[in-house]
Structure formats: structure tokens, C-alpha cells
Amino acid sequence: MKKLLMGAALLLGTAASAQGLLINGAGATFPFPIYSKWFSEYNRLHPDIKFNYQSIGSGGGIKQFTDGTVDFGASDAPMTDEQISKASDVVHIPTVLGADVVAYNLPGLADLRLSPANVANIFLGKITKWNDPAIAADNPGAKLPDQAIAVAHRSDGSGTTYIWTDYLSKVSPEWKEKVGKGTSVNWPVGLGGKGNEGVTGIVKSTPGSIGYVELIYAIQQKLPMAQLKNKDGNWIKPSLEATSAAAAGVQMPDDFRVSITNADGKDAYPVSGFTYLLVHKDAKDKAKGTAIITFLRWALTAGQAMATQLDYAPLAKPVREKALQKVDTLTVQGTKISAK
Amino acid sequence: MENGRPGAENLGDRAFNGILWVLGIMILVVAGLIVLNLALVARPLAKDHSIWGFITQTRWDPVEDHFGALTFLYGTLVTAAISIALAVPVAIGLSLFITQFAPTKLGRVLTIPVELLAAIPSVVYGLWGLFIVVPWLRESIEPWLGKYFGWIPLFQGPPIGLGYLASGMILAVMILPTIVSVSVEVMKTTPETNREAALALGATKWEAVMMAVIPYSRAGIVGAVLLGLGRALGETMAVTMVIGNTPQISASLFAAGYSLPAVIANEFAEATSNVHIGALAGLGLILFATTFLLNAGARVLVTAVQKGPSRVRG
Numbered sequence: 001m002k003k004l005l006m007g008a009a010l011l012l013g014t015a016a017s018a019q020g021l022l023i024n025g026a027g028a029t030f031p032f033p034i035y036s037k038w039f040s041e042y043n044r045l046h047p048d049i050k051f052n053y054q055s056i057g058s059g060g061g062i063k064q065f066t067d068g069t070v071d072f073g074a075s076d077a078p079m080t081d082e083q084i085s086k087a088s089d090v091v092h093i094p095t096v097l098g099a100d101v102v103a104y105n106l107p108g109l110a111d112l113r114l115s116p117a118n119v120a121n122i123f124l125g126k127i128t129k130w131n132d133p134a135i136a137a138d139n140p141g142a143k144l145p146d147q148a149i150a151v152a153h154r155s156d157g158s159g160t161t162y163i164w165t166d167y168l169s170k171v172s173p174e175w176k177e178k179v180g181k182g183t184s185v186n187w188p189v190g191l192g193g194k195g196n197e198g199v200t201g202i203v204k205s206t207p208g209s210i211g212y213v214e215l216i217y218a219i220q221q222k223l224p225m226a227q228l229k230n231k232d233g234n235w236i237k238p239s240l241e242a243t244s245a246a247a248a249g250v251q252m253p254d255d256f257r258v259s260i261t262n263a264d265g266k267d268a269y270p271v272s273g274f275t276y277l278l279v280h281k282d283a284k285d286k287a288k289g290t291a292i293i294t295f296l297r298w299a300l301t302a303g304q305a306m307a308t309q310l311d312y313a314p315l316a317k318p319v320r321e322k323a324l325q326k327v328d329t330l331t332v333q334g335t336k337i338s339a340k
Numbered sequence: 341m342e343n344g345r346p347g348a349e350n351l352g353d354r355a356f357n358g359i360l361w362v363l364g365i366m367i368l369v370v371a372g373l374i375v376l377n378l379a380l381v382a383r384p385l386a387k388d389h390s391i392w393g394f395i396t397q398t399r400w401d402p403v404e405d406h407f408g409a410l411t412f413l414y415g416t417l418v419t420a421a422i423s424i425a426l427a428v429p430v431a432i433g434l435s436l437f438i439t440q441f442a443p444t445k446l447g448r449v450l451t452i453p454v455e456l457l458a459a460i461p462s463v464v465y466g467l468w469g470l471f472i473v474v475p476w477l478r479e480s481i482e483p484w485l486g487k488y489f490g491w492i493p494l495f496q497g498p499p500i501g502l503g504y505l506a507s508g509m510i511l512a513v514m515i516l517p518t519i520v521s522v523s524v525e526v527m528k529t530t531p532e533t534n535r536e537a538a539l540a541l542g543a544t545k546w547e548a549v550m551m552a553v554i555p556y557s558r559a560g561i562v563g564a565v566l567l568g569l570g571r572a573l574g575e576t577m578a579v580t581m582v583i584g585n586t587p588q589i590s591a592s593l594f595a596a597g598y599s600l601p602a603v604i605a606n607e608f609a610e611a612t613s614n615v616h617i618g619a620l621a622g623l624g625l626i627l628f629a630t631t632f633l634l635n636a637g638a639r640v641l642v643t644a645v646q647k648g649p650s651r652v653r654g
Contacts, residue, residue: 060609182403194606
């Protein structure tokens, strides 16, 4: 019996000492693949620091961060003023860029073009057939079938929806008034799919359907993507470069809470958005706070190179530098952590 | 219970009795706590919504924080109704076949795939529905129904595959094993003498079953159907994958809809405003109440009918 107890104590002891530092985070599903890669790479470089990230959604991330149950949060949509009032020491650090593309299922039509007004009217339910004259005007010479448009959208709350509805609110006053923007909205028409996978599934299996999905899903699932007209009036094919271009031309505010949909810039893709990590301005826990700061520096430098491998758009240089400056202002128990 | 020695036996009996009472009451307490907890979470909803307003309105708007449960209640009831309508005849027929008409060995073999159906996870049913049932409905069944029965409002509208009909069909397959397994057990308990008496009086095999087996197992069958109904009302993953997730009320079975558990599962993780979360908790309460009312109503119906023509149970 005594030997058993001693053995158990020894085991627990070794387990505890081998534990190292565990930092918990939760939030957006969109950047989960790149965060996973970053955390595992960082753990490889620093075996005593482990990050645990739960992709429960942007809203969940904000909530858990505000409640203090996690050390950092992640969200596609920047926190609203109301949310910040409950978590006043939050700092938004942009990490990568994402874009929403219009995926459609029209066999035989390779390059669909949709002007902002048409996109809004399709999602408002005002344009109901593919051979509507408004769509034909965007696509001269294309053979558009006399088929009903089946709209697909997200049934769960998501940052993807936030970026999409933010774009629609900017290009369509009617959308802004009737529906508005948010991670979950009252859709006028359309079928709901759960997650990007759900919408992809609906679009892939329903002929004549149209939906919005994250760029990565469209690339990896080889979905036909529509070209959208950006603010400068150019037709842009969705791509990682066009997404990064959207961020380059934007005037970055100090707190990084900015919407870059419908951005200026001749090559900018109009439905792009940042995804953010939410951290405390002043960390209470010394070890965790220091680890988070050093990780952020790594993610904004070495980590950015891994982004393109996973089909994420890395931050443009000016944004990256500004973000690094912001990280320099983060403190741990009142003191700044200098970059080694 | 009264026979036997007093003293030790009595104490043991009383202790056992007491334990059973506690266990029984615990179930009520847990259910009560669940309801109480949901009600507490749903309190922010009371600011701008009345209870009646919440139940009867259709607008579900997370941006404006204005919510109404009617579309989801409708979807839940419709899909449950379709699943019961499709599953109950098949289930009862299958149970009768297994217990009364099939050779014993075949009966035992048949229960195996039925029990396997019960073991399949909900999300697998959803995938099967999405990839097999929905395209089949969209290409074959719904156009055919629309063509020949399109004059009934139930079968109007564009065939998209996703919708009430798809969810109802998949739910029917999911609740079938529940109803069958309980019905089979109940039918097996019918005293053989009842059946033999009927046969001796000159009844055909079918008449013997109708006279002896069905009335005897009626209450049990209703219980089985209620179990199946309970599962149909609460089923989440399979339904949300094929129902189309559109909060609308439509008379047509081909239309897309939404159900109470589906919307809760979809929106809860990302809901941040307290009113939104409260609304989802409110939906949970409505689901609870619906299940309870349907169960209670069915039991009342059974007792009322039982008091009437069923003279077999005396």
C-alpha cells in the first residue's frame, strides 16, 4: 500500500513538472487551421509552452474572453463598443486576412460576374431567376438559364456572415435598413447551412444555387467563384493577393477595429476582413502574459510565411509593422516585455 | 408485502421503499431544475417580449434582438407529424410480423438490423440524408408528387430536396427501431391463451391478432409511439442537415423550414447578446412544454379510449 502511494506520488510529481505552461484560448472557426499550425510550430520551438485553442466561434470567443475563462480570444468581427464596455482592457491584434467569395452552381458558366447591386438583390430575394436582365447586363454574351436562384447562407452565427453582411450593408442601403450586419441576421431568403461546410454542401449539390463561403473553402473544394466589382470599378477574381490588397489601402485606426470590405484600391477584393486575436492590455499572470506577447511577435513575423501555405492571406507590411508596435505596448503586471 | 415477520423485514422494506421514493422524486426535481434554469436564462427576453408574443410571432432577428418562436414550433411539429405518420404503420406492422406471423428464428434475426438502426449516430443519418435522400427526393419523388398531387397544397412549390419531407423521412427511420423494440416486447407479453381462444372460436389468424393481441398491447404500443415521438421532437443533427434551416412557415412539405432543436444548436455557440441567448433558452422551454403536452395528451387519450370498447383487459 505504501509503495503504491509512493509510486503514485512520484508519477504525479513527474507529470506536474513536465506540464509546462498551458495557455487557453477560444474563438473564431475561420482561422482555426492557421492557429493550429502556429501553436504546434511554436510548441516545437518552445516545448515548455503549450497553447490550447477551442474553435467555438467568434461570439463564443468574445464571451469567454470577457468572462475571463480564457487567456486570449479570437474573433473575425471586431468587438462592438457595447462588448468592449464589458471588457475594457481588450486589445485587438490582427493576424491574417480572410475573404468571402460568391460560390455558385451553374454548370457551363465558368466566369460569372456580379455587380454589387445584383449581389445584394439576389440575397434580398428581389432577383429570383438566373436569366434576369440585371445579371445578363453584367455578363454580356453568357448563356444564363431560366432557372430559379437557390440562395444559401449560414445557419450558425459566424464571422464569415459578419464580413458578408458588412459588405452588403455598404453596397445596398436597402440591405442596411432591412437586414443590417451581424454574425447572425434575419435572412430575407435562402437555405441555411451549418458552417462553411454546410453552405458548400448546399451549393455543390443544388443546381442553380449561390452562396457565400470563406475563400479557403472555395479554393480547396474547387468551387466556381464569381468575380465581384470593387469600389474602384474593377472586376476582381477572388485570390489571396487581392485579399491582401484590400488591407493595404485602408487607414488603420489605432485599435485595429476597422472594416475593410469594399476597400479602395484597384486590385482590392471587396469582401475581405481581418481576423483578430483578443488579448489583455495588461496581463495579470506573468508567465502566461510574457508567453502570449512573445508568441504574438513570432506570429506576426515568422508565422506570416506559413499563412499562404494554408491559403490564408498574410498581413501587408504596413499593417504588420503597426501590429508589432501595438504588441510592444502590451504589458505584463505593469511592465513592458522587450523583444529579445 | 404484508406477509412475513415484522421487525427487521419491516425496516428493510421501509428503507427500500424510502430509497425508491427518493429516486422517483429526484427525477421530478431534476426536470424541475432544468425548467427553472432555462427560465432564469430566458429572463432578459421578458424585457421586450411577452410570453404569448414570443410563441406566436414569426420574426427571428438577432440584429434587432427581436425574436419569435412560431416558425420553429411549426417546423418541429410538422416534421414530427410526418415521421410518426410514416413510421408508426411500418413499425406496428413489423412488430406484428416479428411476433405473430414470422417463424421464431426469422423474428429473432429481424430484430438485429432494427436494433442496428437505433445505434447509428444522428449525424450519420444526417449525412445519409444529405447525400442520398435529398437528391433522391429532389430528382424523383418530389417532382412525381408535384405532378400528380400538386393540387394539394402539401405538394406544391419547387422541389429542392431539402425541407420538411426530407427531415420527416429521416426521422421516421430514426424512430422506427424505438417503436419496434418496445412494441415487440409488449406484444410478446400477450398471454398465448387469449390468442388460442380466439383461434378456437374460429377466428382467422389476422382476426385473432386483432382481437387478442392488439387490444392487450394497445397501451404499450402507445407508450412506444410516444417514446418515438419524443425522439422525433428532440432530434437535432440529422434534422438541421436536411431541413434547409430557413425560418419560414409554409403549407408545402417541399419547403425548407427550421426546427426548435436545430436553431438552438446552430445559434447558441455564437449568440452573444443576453436577449439572443434568452430567446434560445425560451425555445428550449417551448420544446420542453410541447413534448410534455403531447405526452400528456396522448396518455389521456389512451385512458379515455381504454375505458371504452376494450373489454379484454376487464
